[in-house]
Amino acid sequence: MRLPKGFQFSQGSLQDYVDCARRFFLRYVQRLAWPAVESEPILESEHYAQLGEQFHKMIQQHLIGVPAEKISAMITAEELREWWENYLEYYRQQAMANQTQLFPEIILSAPIGNHRLMAKFDLISLQKDGSLVITDWKTARKPPQRIWLERRLQTRVYPYLLSKAGDFLNNNHPIYPEQIRMIYWFANFPDQPEVFSYDRKTMKADQERLEYLVEAIEMGDEKAFHLTDDKKHCQFCVYRSLCGRGIQASNLDTDEESVEDITSFDDRLDIDQIAEIEY
Amino acid sequence: MKLTPDQLHIIEISPGEKIFLEGAAGCGKTTVGVEWLLFLMAQGVPASSILLLVPQRTMAKPYLEAMQIPGVSAGGFVAAMTMGGMARRMVDLFWPLVADQAGFARPDLPPTFLTLETAQYYMAQIVTPLLSQGLLDSVVIDPNRLFSQIIDNLNKAAVVGFPYQEIGERLKGAWNGEPEQAHIYEDAQQCANHFRSFCLEHNLLDFSLQMEVFTRRLWHLPPCRDFLNHTYRHLLAENIEEDTPVAHDLLREWMPEFESALLIYDTDGGYRRFLGADPQSAYSLKEQCTSQACFTNSFVKTMPIEALENDLSEILNPESHKPAHRSENIPKNQSDPRTALAHGFFRYYPEMLDWIAGQVQELVQYGLPPGEIVILAPFLSDALRFSIMHRLEDLHIPCISQRPSRSLREEPVTQCLLTLAYLAHPEWKDSYPLSKFDVAYALMQAIGGMDLIRSQLLSEIVFHPRKNVPQLTSFSIINPAMQERITLQLGDKYETLRLWLEAYQQEPPQELDHFICRLFGEVLSQPEFGFHTNMKSGEVTANLIESIQKFRWVAGDQLVQAGKSTGLEYLEMVRQGVIAAQYLRSWETDINDAVLISPAYTYLISNRPIEVQFWLDIGSRGWFERLYQPLTHPYVLSRHWETGRPWTDAEEISASQDTLARLTQGLLRRCRQKVYLGLSILGEQGYEQHGPLLSAFQRLLQQWQTEGEM
Known part of the structure; x- marks a missing residue:
């Protein structure tokens, strides 16, 4: 499949491919804008997404030197205040300021197949013991199951990419998989972070899987991008009308089977989102 | 790609150099920029420590594409941005530190960034009541154009670097018409003042306020400056002649902090003057660099195109004409510009469009890829865009239109x-x-x-x-x-x-x-x-x-x-046409496989040499004249115009001639083989037309005809 010029793989696009190859084709090959509702209730989803975005920005502000009290003074939403206080407590517990070198909002990229794989990290910290910790701030409303997280491509891509492309964050020394840990920290559940360690064996398996996925995409013709058999994915997919897979979006709160807050994990990073826009 | 020794010399120049590279379009400057960037990364410089500064996002494309190939080493990501983008990002990040001192009424609340659309909305809300009080009563234009010109004035003040309170005085000082009309500039100033006060009162930041807060406040604030200095250690500034004086001022102060830098300057550019571009101020950055280089050989033009460029330039602007790149000893048969020209003259506009579609079809049938053809017009209306695309689509020729904006509400x-x-x-x-x-x-x-x-x-x-x-x-x-x-x-x-x-x-x-x-x-x-x-x-x-x-x-x-x-x-x-009048396409279309239909200036800025160009409607005065903008003025609101000096008709004509000469020169420097000229006696609106570009070509052809007869 000829991918658009400049296309780069990300955990979001690969996750789309794994969930539904057709979705990948429509979104990244055809670049088809299809503005249907992704999940209900729409206003609440939007509100949550905005709060999540604001929360990420506040952490970045804090980590680049804006005093916490100045940031705190600007909070207007109660939920955000709670997340923020949880974060400050976590920051103190981890003693991030004293013990580590911090790299917030950093992008890494490495070759894969005939393309590149890229990811934007919320935070990478170089610890005094030489280990590197990836922290991903999550504002999910429900704590996801560990097994679900483990399978997510984000958990596979981030540590892999840090080892492959992060030498410059480690004073230009290679980063061995054993040095890496990935933490999902939940603003709503600050005491239940999920920590994933990394090792050579896992990295080898990740590399094989990522290369397999990229090759399958590069080699496949349009017919290979078939619709998923798991119709649950269609409930939260904007292309459902195009594929004849339903009318309304499902409700994240009432759908018992949808344990995970899919939208909050749906990081569809691409070059257009990273680069600055013209004002 | 094989690089010349001159190109290699710059790419591999010793680390720590700050280089000023100048040359005309098509001399291989961007190629050097791309290779310089890749060389830096191959030497172990983290990509995330490199700042790629461009005046417009599209100009970063060759760099981003080069970094997206698998062969580029693993690592971080080069930050590609415009000065406006940087301003917006910094204001957003450091807002809690700057809101109070910048004069916002609610520094305890987050900022709201305005798009052009929403700025236009607020301007309409503020100015409409003033209009009903009689302000700007003698200006007879669509109110939305009036709002956008007041916004434009504020933007000019921000990017040129003068207080916005001086807009009216500067414009009034240059007014050369009826004295009783001069009050419109005081009115325009009043509108700008009201808008700015409203923005400060409600934490609204339009482009001008973002730029001002960044350049006048944040830039001098240690946490912001430290962040920028720490993050970006190397600079690549592309097409600096298309950037604004305030951007150049900032670079002048910033240059000593960079470990290395490459500034690229197009000697004949400055096409974005209407957006505040200032080639003179850009050129002054040369002094900041430790090494200077100048490229003179074009990789694009053929000899007939070069001859055409020289002859046309001599006719259009004889005073400033410099045949700088004219090759010596061009054989007579290769220096005849007519071999690089084809033309079709018609009475009616649709006939000209039919001819263009037919010529395109012929070229494609002879094997020229559609992506090597561009159809250019001074302005591209929806009707014109539709007319051409419809004809080409009927002939099964892929085509796309490139316009900075398209009307959403008309869809x-x-x-x-x-x-x-x-x-x-x-x-x-x-x-x-x-x-x-x-x-x-x-x-x-x-x-x-x-x-x-x-x-x-x-x-x-x-x-x-x-x-x-x-x-x-x-x-x-x-x-x-x-x-x-x-x-x-x-x-x-x-x-x-x-x-x-x-x-x-x-x-x-x-x-x-x-x-x-x-x-x-x-x-x-x-x-x-x-x-x-x-x-x-x-x-x-x-x-x-x-x-x-x-x-x-x-x-x-x-x-x-x-x-x-x-x-x-x-x-x-x-x-009312205040919003949804324009929008940017959400995805940039892959334009390599299709005939491009574009306004001339938009094409110039895209920096894309091509085999064949069609110049549409060369009789139109649109190739020569500025848009009618009674409330703003790109020359008067620049650093090179003395306040109080009137702008005369002679200056207007001289500026228009210079603009036309630069425009045609820029287009020809991006053309490899041939230019097709389309002319209809009656223009798109049905009026007879005989603009200066048509006259210039008539003169050129007559000269060569006479020469041939002698």
């Missing part, structure tokens, strides 16, 4: 969605009385297979503005003969749509963008509805939703407090 998809929005909100009936034609047009778009005749028949029967409340009645009450004529299948789809709208009305009203989102997903994009197979409808709908959403996020709270509906206010603004 049939938009009109359909907005009509359905009015139907779903009977409480908005006083705002806009829908006609049967509006409804028929909407139904034709909404229902797959519905033609205009059937949709008109249907709307005649089912649409009743009862008591001025727009309402649709059921298909089932139509007599069977008519049902059959419309067809039961279409009737069934109509019923689905009608019932959906009816069900919507039973619930509390939703935000307009959410309503459209639902309508699109649950009805219009479903099988057998009009948007299901129409891929473009998704793009237009997405753009409309985005426009409404941005409007709501910016103005929603204030409107709700004032007891107004955000959705209705948006629709009002669309009808």
Whole structure:
């Protein structure tokens, strides 16, 4: 499949491919804008997404030197205040300021197949013991199951990419998989972070899987991008009308089977989102 | 790609050098820039420590594409941005430290960044009452153009670097017409003052305020400066001649902090002067560099094109003409510019368009890839764009249009969605009385297979503005003969749509963008509805939703407090042409396989050499004259105009000549083989035309004809 010029793989696009190859084709090959509702209730989803975005920005502000009290003074939403206080407590517990070198909002990229794989990290910290910790701030409303997280491509891509492309964050020394840990920290559940360690064996398996996925995409013709058999994915997919897979979006709160807050994990990073826009 | 020794020398120059590279378009400067960047990364410089500064996003494309190939080493990511983008990002990040000292009334609340659309909205809100008080009463232009020129003045003040309070004085000082008209500049100043006060009062930041807060405040604030110095250690600034004086001032101060730098300057550029570009100020950065280089050999032009460039330049602007790159000893048969020219002269405009389409078809049939052809016009109206694209599509030639903006509200998809929005909100009936034609047009778009005749028949029967409340009645009450004529299948789809709208009305009203989102997903994009197979409808709908959403996020709270509906206010603004008048395409189309149709300046800025250019309508004065903008002035509001000095007709003509000469030179330096000139005696509007570009070509051809006869 000829991918658009400049296309780069990300955990979001690969996750789309794994969930539904057709979705990948429509979104990244055809670049088809299809503005249907992704999940209900729409206003609440939007509100949550905005709060999540604001929360990420506040952490970045804090980590680049804006005093916490100045940031705190600007909070207007109660939920955000709670997340923020949880974060400050976590920051103190981890003693991030004293013990580590911090790299917030950093992008890494490495070759894969005939393309590149890229990811934007919320935070990478170089610890005094030489280990590197990836922290991903999550504002999910429900704590996801560990097994679900483990399978997510984000958990596979981030540590892999840090080892492959992060030498410059480690004073230009290679980063061995054993040095890496990935933490999902939940603003709503600050005491239940999920920590994933990394090792050579896992990295080898990740590399094989990522290369397999990229090759399958590069080699496949349009017919290979078939619709998923798991119709649950269609409930939260904007292309459902195009594929004849339903009318309304499902409700994240009432759908018992949808344990995970899919939208909050749906990081569809691409070059257009990273680069600055013209004002 | 094989590099010349000169190119290699710059790329591999010792680390720590700060290089100023100048040359005309097509000399290989960007190639050096790309290779310099890759070389730096190959030497172990983290990509994330490199700042790629461009005056416009499209100019970063060759660099981003080069970094996206698999062979580039793993690592971070080069930050590609404009100065405006950097300003916005820094203000957003360091807002808590700067809001108070920058004079915002609510420094304890987050900032709201205005887009051009939302800035235009607020300007309209502020200026409209002033207009009714008699301000700007002698300026006879569309109010929306008036609003945009006041915004433009504020932007000029910010990027040129003078206090916005001096706008009126500068413009008035240059006024050379009737003295009683000079007051319009005082009025324009008053409008700008009101707008700025309103922004400060409500934490609103338009482009001008973002730039001012960044360059005048944040840039001098240690945490921001430290962040920038720490993050970016190397600089690549591309096409600095297209950037603004304030950007150059900032670079001048920043340069000592960089470990290495490459500044690229196009000697004949400055095409974005109307946006504040200042080549002179850019050139002064040369002194900041430790090493200077100048490229003179073009990799693009053939000899006939070079001869054409020289001859045309000599005719258009003899005083400043410098045959700098004219090759010596060009054989006579290769220096005849006519071999690089083809032309078609017609009486009527459509005949010229037919000729162009035919010539394009011939070229493609002879094996020239469509992507090596560009059709250029001074301005590209929707009608012209449609006319050319329609002709090329009929000939099965792929084509795309490149315009900085396109009218969203004129799109049939938009009109359909907005009509359905009015139907779903009977409480908005006083705002806009829908006609049967509006409804028929909407139904034709909404229902797959519905033609205009059937949709008109249907709307005649089912649409009743009862008591001025727009309402649709059921298909089932139509007599069977008519049902059959419309067809039961279409009737069934109509019923689905009608019932959906009816069900919507039973619930509390939703935000307009959410309503459209639902309508699109649950009805219009479903099988057998009009948007299901129409891929473009998704793009237009997405753009409309985005426009409404941005409007709501910016103005929603204030409107709700004032007891107004955000959705209705948006629709009002669309009808008045304040918003949704333009939008940027969400995805940049891959333009390599298609004939490009573009305004001349947009093409120039894209920095893309091509085999064949078509210059459309060369008799038009649009190639020569500035847009009529009575409230602003790109030359007067620059650093090179002394306040109080009048702008005379002679200066206007001289500036126009210079602009035309630069424009044609820029185009020819991006052309490899041939230029096709299209002329119609009667222009697009039906008037006879004989602009200076046509005269110049006539002179050029006469000269060569005479030379041939001698």
